[in-house]
Amino acid sequence: MHKGKGMKFVGDSRITAERKPNIPKDYSEYPGKTEAFWPNFLLKEWLVGAVFLVGFLCLTAAHPAPLEGIADPTTAGYIPLPDWYFLFLYQFLKYEFASGPYFVIGAIVAPGLAFGGLLLAPFLDNRPGRKVSQRPIAVSLMILGIASVFWLTYESAAHVDWETRAEQNTPEMPVEVEIDESHPGYEVYQNNSCIQCHGESLEGGAAAPALTNIDLSVDEIKDIAVNGIGDMPPGQFEGSDEELQQLAEFIVQVNESGD
Amino acid sequence: MLQKLYDWVDERVDITPLWRDIADHEVPEHVNPAHHFSAFVYCFGGLTFFVTVIQILSGMFLTMYYVPDIENAWRSVYYLQTEVAHGQIVRGMHHWGASVVIVMLFLHTLRVFFQGAYKKPRELNWMVGVLLFFIMLGLGLTGYLLPWDNKAYFATQVTLEIAEKVPFIGEATKTLLAGDPNIVGAQTLTRFFAIHVFFLPAALFALMAVHFILIRKQGISGPL
Numbered sequence: 001m002h003k004g005k006g007m008k009f010v011g012d013s014r015i016t017a018e019r020k021p022n023i024p025k026d027y028s029e030y031p032g033k034t035e036a037f038w039p040n041f042l043l044k045e046w047l048v049g050a051v052f053l054v055g056f057l058c059l060t061a062a063h064p065a066p067l068e069g070i071a072d073p074t075t076a077g078y079i080p081l082p083d084w085y086f087l088f089l090y091q092f093l094k095y096e097f098a099s100g101p102y103f104v105i106g107a108i109v110a111p112g113l114a115f116g117g118l119l120l121a122p123f124l125d126n127r128p129g130r131k132v133s134q135r136p137i138a139v140s141l142m143i144l145g146i147a148s149v150f151w152l153t154y155e156s157a158a159h160v161d162w163e164t165r166a167e168q169n170t171p172e173m174p175v176e177v178e179i180d181e182s183h184p185g186y187e188v189y190q191n192n193s194c195i196q197c198h199g200e201s202l203e204g205g206a207a208a209p210a211l212t213n214i215d216l217s218v219d220e221i222k223d224i225a226v227n228g229i230g231d232m233p234p235g236q237f238e239g240s241d242e243e244l245q246q247l248a249e250f251i252v253q254v255n256e257s258g259d
Numbered sequence: 260m261l262q263k264l265y266d267w268v269d270e271r272v273d274i275t276p277l278w279r280d281i282a283d284h285e286v287p288e289h290v291n292p293a294h295h296f297s298a299f300v301y302c303f304g305g306l307t308f309f310v311t312v313i314q315i316l317s318g319m320f321l322t323m324y325y326v327p328d329i330e331n332a333w334r335s336v337y338y339l340q341t342e343v344a345h346g347q348i349v350r351g352m353h354h355w356g357a358s359v360v361i362v363m364l365f366l367h368t369l370r371v372f373f374q375g376a377y378k379k380p381r382e383l384n385w386m387v388g389v390l391l392f393f394i395m396l397g398l399g400l401t402g403y404l405l406p407w408d409n410k411a412y413f414a415t416q417v418t419l420e421i422a423e424k425v426p427f428i429g430e431a432t433k434t435l436l437a438g439d440p441n442i443v444g445a446q447t448l449t450r451f452f453a454i455h456v457f458f459l460p461a462a463l464f465a466l467m468a469v470h471f472i473l474i475r476k477q478g479i480s481g482p483l
């Protein structure tokens with residue numbers, strides 16, 4: 001760099017007053033068909049990028065991102081699964097030689113060796129030859145590693161019924177309903193056996209579903225209370241016709257309050 | 260007009276050398292798919308970068324609606340997905356991008372590995388690359404919890420149980436990540452959120468900068 005006497009600056013700053021020309025280097029003397037990155041190559045890259053982006057957007061438009069129901073720690077029997085690129089580790093930890101008393105082997109030693117080997121690959125495979133034929137050990141270990149990851153992923157994913165999983169876990173907005181306890185129907189609900197299975201706030205329980213978020217008319221509810229439905233036996237309701245009417249109206253009113 | 264503006268700034272800041280450093284570099288024949296079609300394998304690093312940019316932009320838009328607390332996280336995602344104009348596309352881009360970036364990283368790693376491009380003098384850049392891979396996996400792991408649906412909750416519980424069983428540091432690690440030795444809950448969600456949007460992206464940017472500076476200094480590896 002030019003320094004010392006004769007240097008001129010812009011004002012009192014340290015920016016040189018001497019302007020450098022803003023012209024690209026000449027690549028014609030470089031070996032082969034070397035090209036300048038800017039702007040020649042970048043334009044081609046943008047074309048490839050645009051095609052890639054269109055394909056990617058088609059994917060996102062065709063397959064909306066999945067969302068399951070809101071997290072509920074009390075959900076019974078939910079089988080957890082990680083994202084697909086962790087399935088191989090997840091599967092590996094299921095094998096006998098990698099779990100229980102051998103957990104340390106499965107979770108630390110084996111992955112540690114594999115990923116440590118990957119991290120230190122340049123020092124383990126340190127001879128100058130770059131061709132695949134010049135480094136048989138490194139290349140075979142890598143192929144073995146990739147094959148195991150693919151196989152473990154397959155083993156893990158093949159036994160999952162993805163469609164049923166998705167159907168059982170559709171997202172539903174949890175509705176907040178208002179229970180009007182002064183409603184005459186609520187008293188009828190309390191005095192009958194309804195409350196034992198369907199819960200104090202109609203939230204449902206182990207033996208019966210919630211009575212919120214249902215799409216039934218007053219007459220349909222009256223019919224179910226008397227004649228039962230599915231696992232619910234008939235004859236659950238005991239009382240007058242007037243009370244039956246109040247009960248059904250109460251349940252419908254609760255449902256309407258949640259909309 | 261533009262030229263005048265450029266000159267005005269250049270006179271005061273001397274940006275020409277900086278700009279030439281960024282823009283001016285060679286693209287050798289053996290990495291240029293326009294000359295050798297098989298050179299498309301060199302695109303995977305650039306495509307990884309491209310998808311990373313998509314992730315950053317879509318993620319920024321997601322945080323405009325997302326609320327990291329256990330009452331509202333799921334609701335905000337549901338709202339974004341069903342009510343907000345183009346919300347489904349933005350969330351879809353972030354969701355699918357997270358998978359595509361892993362695929363691209365994998366292909367990029369394979370290219371570098373099978374070409375032996377990590378050999379002297381590129382050992383450091385290979386190690387930076389492996390760290391980048393781990394950070395991407397960490398982003399995937401922490402991002403998986405954020406929608407706070409059943410899949411997120413139960414998968415994270417399993418992950419934390421695995422972390423807990425690691426000898427010596429397991430319990431401390433679990434508490435650090437989950438915010439509590441036993442509960443996966445409100446603290447866990449805010450911690451995963453902070454890790455996902457601040458800690459890991461910061462590390463990602465720093466390592467990507469090192470990755471690119473090293474590539475520029477060393478140049479791309481020669482033909483085999």
Ligand code: HEM
Nearest residue numbers: 301304305307308368371376384385388389391392479480
């Ligand atoms: C966010 C993640 C990453 C980005 C954005 C990225 C980007 C890039 C780009 C644009 C190049 C130029 C050549 C090419 O595209 O093939 C490159 C080269 C390189 N990358 Fe990466 N990379 C990433 C992760 C990795 C990983 C995971 C590894 C290996 C474990 C790695 C190792 C290397 C090495 C050694 C080179 C130099 C190769 C040569 O000179 O031929 N990078 N990277």
